[in-house]
Amino acid sequence: MGLIGRKDGKTKAGLFIFGGVMQYLVLSKQGAKSYKVEECIDVPYDIGTAGGELFSSQELVEDNLKTLKKHVGRHWANKVCVGIQSKDVLLRTVELPKMDLADLKDSFRYEFDRFFPIPVDEAVYDVALVERPKLDDPVQDAICQCIAVAVRNSTVENLMMAANRIGLKLNCIEPSPVALLRCLMGPVPPSGYNIYALAGIVSSIIVATYKDNGIVFRNTAQSFAADDPSGNNIGAFARDLQATIKFATTQMRGFDADKIYVGGYGLTQSRAMKASMEETASSPVEFVNPWETWGISNQPKQIYGWEVVIGLALRSSEVK
Numbered sequence: 001m002g003l004i005g006r007k008d009g010k011t012k013a014g015l016f017i018f019g020g021v022m023q024y025l026v027l028s029k030q031g032a033k034s035y036k037v038e039e040c041i042d043v044p045y046d047i048g049t050a051g052g053e054l055f056s057s058q059e060l061v062e063d064n065l066k067t068l069k070k071h072v073g074r075h076w077a078n079k080v081c082v083g084i085q086s087k088d089v090l091l092r093t094v095e096l097p098k099m100d101l102a103d104l105k106d107s108f109r110y111e112f113d114r115f116f117p118i119p120v121d122e123a124v125y126d127v128a129l130v131e132r133p134k135l136d137d138p139v140q141d142a143i144c145q146c147i148a149v150a151v152r153n154s155t156v157e158n159l160m161m162a163a164n165r166i167g168l169k170l171n172c173i174e175p176s177p178v179a180l181l182r183c184l185m186g187p188v189p190p191s192g193y194n195i196y197a198l199a200g201i202v203s204s205i206i207v208a209t210y211k212d213n214g215i216v217f218r219n220t221a222q223s224f225a226a227d228d229p230s231g232n233n234i235g236a237f238a239r240d241l242q243a244t245i246k247f248a249t250t251q252m253r254g255f256d257a258d259k260i261y262v263g264g265y266g267l268t269q270s271r272a273m274k275a276s277m278e279e280t281a282s283s284p285v286e287f288v289n290p291w292e293t294w295g296i297s298n299q300p301k302q303i304y305g306w307e308v309v310i311g312l313a314l315r316s317s318e319v320k
Contacts, residue, residue, distance in 0.1 A: 014312025199266025
């Protein structure tokens with residue numbers, strides 16, 4: 001799912017702006033199942049007096065992208081996928097009458113107010129079909145399961161105008177939870193029901209899935225930017241995982257997580273994380289090193305904390 005997108009099979013670059021950080025990653029294809037890091041950069045993002053709003057004005061975004069450009073090689077990558085942090089994106093699982101996807105996207109305009117708290121004229125939105133287990137239910141046969149995403153117009157417009165002014169060509173704009181899911185799932189997503197979680201630097205993300213479809217998306221306040229000697233954040237994160245599993249059972253009949261996949265900067269505290277997960281988790285837990293999962297060489301010294309931008313750089317040229 002992308003808010004905007006165009007086909008370009010050569011795109012292997014991602015840019016993620018979140019909190020007070022910009023991450024920029026360029027990958028080159030090395031073989032059928034391997035990549036190499038060409039550029040891997042993180043620099044501060046100056047919010048100034050914007051009160052925490054990353055995209056409050058074109059000028060703010062443009063000034064920050066100019067700072068990033070000073071650290072980039074001679075040119076930007078040909079096309080770049082940009083991620084919008086989860087707190088600036090609204091994601092909903094919705095049921096709609098079954099119809100062609102193009103018609104579904106057109107008609108969703110008239111359903112928009114049922115699911116989102118902002119006026120449709122002030123938003124950019126997209127709708128994608130998701131797969132769920134087949135049920136022997138005539139009512140279910142008449143509807144389709146979808147993920148709907150919405151972002152304020154101003155966020156997208158300020159980002160696009162600033163990028164255009166400095167020569168940064170955007171291939172797509174994508175919600176960070178979607179990019180995260182792509183990264184942690186790897187090139188061959190597992191089947192069945194699973195949980196994918198980012199123990200993040202600024203906040204954390206938890207997604208309940210069926211096959212490669214995100215069903216429940218949850219953003220939590222747990223931050224792993226600093227050491228957690230008390231274990232409070234790790235404990236709260238573990239409880240949030242279990243709460244998400246319980247909620248997913250109310251949204252999808254038969255949901256029972258086969259495995260919990262965890263990535264993110266919180267794995268710098270992997271020993272404490274493992275102990276907490278094993279104590280509270282009702283499913284097996286696996287920690288994910290995405291650089292190894294995707295066969296990416298020339299990785300940075302700090303391997304955790306890059307999950308979203310990896311997912312953006314690896315995004316398929318097909319908009320789903």
